[in-house]
Amino acid sequence: MASESHPVVAVPADAERLRRLNDLLGLVAERNAFQRARLAGLVPLERLEDLARLPFTTKDDLVADQAASPPYGTNLTFPLERYTHLHQTSGTTGATLRVLDTPEDWAWWRRNLGIVFRAAGVGPADRVALAYSFGPYIQFWASYEGAQDVGAMVIALGGMDSPQRLTTIRDYGATTLLCTPTYAIHLARIAAQNDLRDALAPVERVVCTGEPGASIASVRRQIQLGWGARCLDHAGLSEVGSFAYPCDGCGGMHLREDEFVAEILDPETGEPVADGETGELVVTALARAGFPVIRYRTGDIVERNAEPCGARHPGRWLPQGILGRSDDMVVIRGMNVFPSAIEQTLREFEGVGEFRITFYSEPTAMDEVKLEVELARPLEARAIQAQLRQTLGLRVRIVPLKPGILPVQVGKARRVADLRPPRVERRARQEA
Ligand SMILES: [Zn+2]
Numbered sequence: 127m128a129s130e131s132h133p134v135v136a137v138p139a140d141a142e143r144l145r146r147l148n149d150l151l152g153l154v155a156e157r158n159a160f161q162r163a164r165l166a167g168l169v170p171l172e173r174l175e176d177l178a179r180l181p182f183t184t185k186d187d188l189v190a191d192q193a194a195s196p197p198y199g200t201n202l203t204f205p206l207e208r209y210t211h212l213h214q215t216s217g218t219t220g221a222t223l224r225v226l227d228t229p230e231d232w233a234w235w236r237r238n239l240g241i242v243f244r245a246a247g248v249g250p251a252d253r254v255a256l257a258y259s260f261g262p263y264i265q266f267w268a269s270y271e272g273a274q275d276v277g278a279m280v281i282a283l284g285g286m287d288s289p290q291r292l293t294t295i296r297d298y299g300a301t302t303l304l305c306t307p308t309y310a311i312h313l314a315r316i317a318a319q320n321d322l323r324d325a326l327a328p329v330e331r332v333v334c335t336g337e338p339g340a341s342i343a344s345v346r347r348q349i350q351l352g353w354g355a356r357c358l359d360h361a362g363l364s365e366v367g368s369f370a371y372p373c374d375g376c377g378g379m380h381l382r383e384d385e386f387v388a389e390i391l392d393p394e395t396g397e398p399v400a401d402g403e404t405g406e407l408v409v410t411a412l413a414r415a416g417f418p419v420i421r422y423r424t425g426d427i428v429e430r431n432a433e434p435c436g437a438r439h440p441g442r443w444l445p446q447g448i449l450g451r452s453d454d455m456v457v458i459r460g461m462n463v464f465p466s467a468i469e470q471t472l473r474e475f476e477g478v479g480e481f482r483i484t485f486y487s488e489p490t491a492m493d494e495v496k497l498e499v500e501l502a503r504p505l506e507a508r509a510i511q512a513q514l515r516q517t518l519g520l521r522v523r524i525v526p527l528k529p530g531i532l533p534v535q536v537g538k539a540r541r542v543a544d545l546r547p548p549r550v551e552r553r554a555r556q557e558a
């Protein structure tokens with residue numbers, strides 16, 4: 127690690143990370159009611175690896191705590207008056223989770239998003255357009271702060287439709303666009319349809335987050351071709367912080383191991399996966415003391431990769447970024463299927479528009495995958511089917527549609543429907 131360097135990130139030795147982790151654990155075990163019970167008798171740690179002895183934290187744990195002690199719950203290390211920032215996110219069941227930050231923790235967010243921008247090559251000469259709605263969600267505000275941290279000018283695109291956003295980007299000469307990968311593709315398409323291609327010209331880089339995809343080669347290529355700009359990826363969560371910065375040399379992302387202890391675990395067993403295998407990313411933020419999460423199950427599926435990137439940047443390299451969400455993963459006839467893998471294959475073909483994936487059960491109780499996809503050339507369906515069989519090892523039923531039939535998905539895309547009966551019921555039917 128010591129030989130690796132980056133203009134903006136340096137990962138300290140394990141002894142220093144352990145010291146910081148024990149400082150955090152000691153503080154929260156003393157002052158945080160939610161954590162005290164969970165950590166009793168387990169801290170301090172002797173080695174970094176001993177973190178694996180502590181219990182996981184899930185979003186459901188935090189939602190349940192806030193339901194029992196509304197509205198803010200008990201995962202608060204300090205008295206309420208110490209907190210200055212309130213954001214929210216939605217739980218897996220749709221329940222709202224509130225996340226609070228102290229001025230110190232918010233400054234940490236700002237620094238971390240600043241690192242994302244620096245790693246993406248954004249500086250004082252840049253104008254950063256944020257294609258977000260500026261609701262109560264942390265990503266918008268943290269990105270705003272991060273752009274300020276590097277001295278860039280911020281152009282907020284809240285409250286505008288897509289053509290208005292494009293003309294704003296053009297008129298103000300935005301050099302950098304922040305949005306989800308889905309929206310980046312959508313906006314380039316809107317520009318082509320509305321004779322607004324000149325709006326894309328000033329943009330030098332598209333910095334994506336919010337959903338998997340921007341590190342997947344075919345999606346990145348589509349964004350780069352559509353915008354004539356570089357596509358960079360980063361990742362974070364309201365409950366955790368900004369935990370991965372873009373690799374500007376080799377694509378993908380690097381984990382911020384200077385600020386987080388990261389584990390990559392089998393979602394079923396909780397055991398570490400081997401190099402080359404995929405697992406769920408579990409992170410512990412070393413510095414966010416006000417609303418701490420210890421061993422937080424992000425639900426993000428990544429491939430464990432032992433190789434450094436070609437530029438030898440610090441922090442574990444995730445060449446393909448986040449592959450999918452553990453709650454999106456669908457088991458079809460014993461195979462793990464990520465909708466993002468289907469998207470990756472689709473994006474390798476020209477003339478592919480919107481699509482919809484449906485998982486369903488045949489009366490024989492056999493699970494099937496149906497892919498409805500808008501195709502400029504319907505005959506391409508056969509080639510797509512062959513490619514999907516090769517990459518997924520599954521036969522996918524393809525329904526070609528005329529372009530413009532499916533609803534356009536923007537933001538966090540919802541293109542997947544699972545119509546299969548609950549697993550227990552399916553098993554009973556299979557055994558019958
Ligand atoms: Zn790198």
